[in-house]
Amino acid sequence: MIANQQLITIKGTRDGLILKIDDQCAYENVLEELKEKLSLNALLEEDRLISVNIQLGNRYVTREQKETLKKVVRENQNLVVGKIESNVLTIEEASEWKKHAEVKPLVRVVRSGQVINVEGDLLLIGDVNPGGKVMASGNIFVMGSLRGIAHAGVDGDSRAVIAASYMQPSQLRIADAISRAPDHETEGVYMECGYLNENEDKILIDRLQDIIKKRPDISSFERRMLNG
DSSP: OOTTOOOEEEEEETTEEEEEEOSSSOHHHHHHHHHHHHTSGGGGOOSSOEEEEEEOSSOOOOHHHHHHHHHHHHTSTTEEEEEEEOSOOOHHHHHHHHHHHOEEEEESOBOTTOEEEESSEEEEESOBOTTOEEEESSOEEEEEEEOSEEEEOTTSOTTOOEEEEEEOOSEEEETTEEEOOOOOOTTOEEEEEEEEOTTSSOEEEEEHHHHHHHOTTSOTHHHHHHHO
C-alpha cells in the first residue's frame, strides 16, 4: 500500500454514512483501514443508529468477504450496514437481473377468470376483460383495453407502472398499494399510465407522455406505444 494513500473515503449524508472503497487495492488493506477509520471517536459521538452504505466500485467480493465487512462495521455499536453496492455482478446475480429485466410479450385476450403472471415486464398485445387479471414483477404494458385487474411490481417494486392503450380497470395494484380507477365517461381514457406517487401510498393516473418524464428508466416499449 502506498504511504498516505487513502483507501476509504467517508461521506456523511442526512441518511447516514457513505463509505467509498478504493477498488484497486488489496482486500486485506481495505479491512485494515476500515477498522482504523471506524475506531475514530468522531464516528461514535451520536447515540442514534447510523446507517452505513458501502460502495465497492468495480471490486468483486465474496459472500464471506461481505459478511466480514458487515462485522467490522457492526463492531461499532451505533453503526449498522444499510447496503453494500458493487458494479460487479456474479453470474447468478446477472441471470437473476436479466430474468426480472426481460420483457415478456404475449398476444392474447385475458378473459374473465384468467390470470397471467410473469417475471419481468409484461407486454400484452390484446385486451384484459372484466374479471381477468394480469400480474408482473416489473411493469405492465397493455396494447389494448385494460378493463380487469392489473398488478405490477408484485415483488415490491414501487417504481413499476401500468400503461394501457385504453385504461378503464376494475382495480390497479402496484407493489402493496391498491387503487380503483376513478369513474370515467363511457368513451374511457386513452394512453394512460398508473404509478405510485413519491410517498408510495397512492396510485395516480396520468398521461403516458408525462410518466416517461417521471420514470425515464422505463422500457422503450412505452415510447413505441406512443408512436404506435
